[in-house]
Amino acid sequence: MKVIDVHAHVFPKQVAQKAVDHLSTYYSYKMHGNGTFEDLLNSAKEAGVEKLVIHSTATKAAQVEHINDFTSGFINENIVGFGSLHRDYEDYEKEIERIILLGLKGIKLHPDFQLFDIDDEKMFPIYECLEGRLPILFHVGDNKSPHSHPKKLARVMELFPKLTVIGAHLGGYSQWEEAEEYLIGKNLYIDTSSVFRVLSEKEVTRIINKHDINKVLFGTDYPLERHDYPLKHILNLELSDDKKEKIFYDNAYNLLFKGEK
Secondary structure: OOOEEEEEEOOOHHHHHHHHHHHHHHHOOOOOOOOOHHHHHHHHHHHOOOEEEEEOOOOOHHHHHHHHHHHHOOOEOOEEEEEEOOOOOOOHHHHHHHHHHHOOOEEEEOHHHHOOOOOOHHHHHHHHHHOOOOOEEEOOOOOOOOOOOHHHHHHHHHHOOOOOEEEOHHHOOOOHHHHHHHOOOOOOEEEOOOOOOOOOHHHHHHHHHOOOHHHEEOOOOEOOOOOHHHHHHHHHOOOOHHHHHHHHHHHHHHHHHOOOO
């Protein structure tokens, strides 16, 4: 089966180790990649992953433009990038236009690292500007803080129905019961990143079966995991080959790669 990883992170070489160490400390979890672009490509190649979607997060407004320039530098026929925005970045309309010109295909927001509530009203103009234009991948459902609670994302979806939303980690990084209550079965994409280290294959199958199979995407959260680990778990799920093909490739291709040369 062809595979697209919609949720991978890459860091500049000079800060990759520091970033990976921070993630390991924050999540109390050993990282399995070193965070560099070269290691990401090796991980993908070893597992037979054909295409990648890469993300970086601006934790300060001053980082936004630099990160978008950095991410766009990796784009080719097999790699697309998501840009970054920040709650305190003032000229967001101009930067969204620049993000599109750079060839970035969406926006990644991490409320817990960027210290904002998903339904913070200061974010509403940004969401409105992105409606019908670019999807947003949200880190959502982290019990380390209240910022990314699934209920808050559900409120944003109600207020901005034309917004294309991807809820990472099956909609709930560590709050899957809340994700099932507020997000699963609703009109959003979900990805499979960072779920198998906590949930069983049976639990993941149950959640996926409650959602629109055309809106489930394969993700790894590299460098948290290398590609072989989540890939083998998806292959083991009690789902038809047709559903696995949608998860691994078709859904992401139609959303992000269709029309690419």
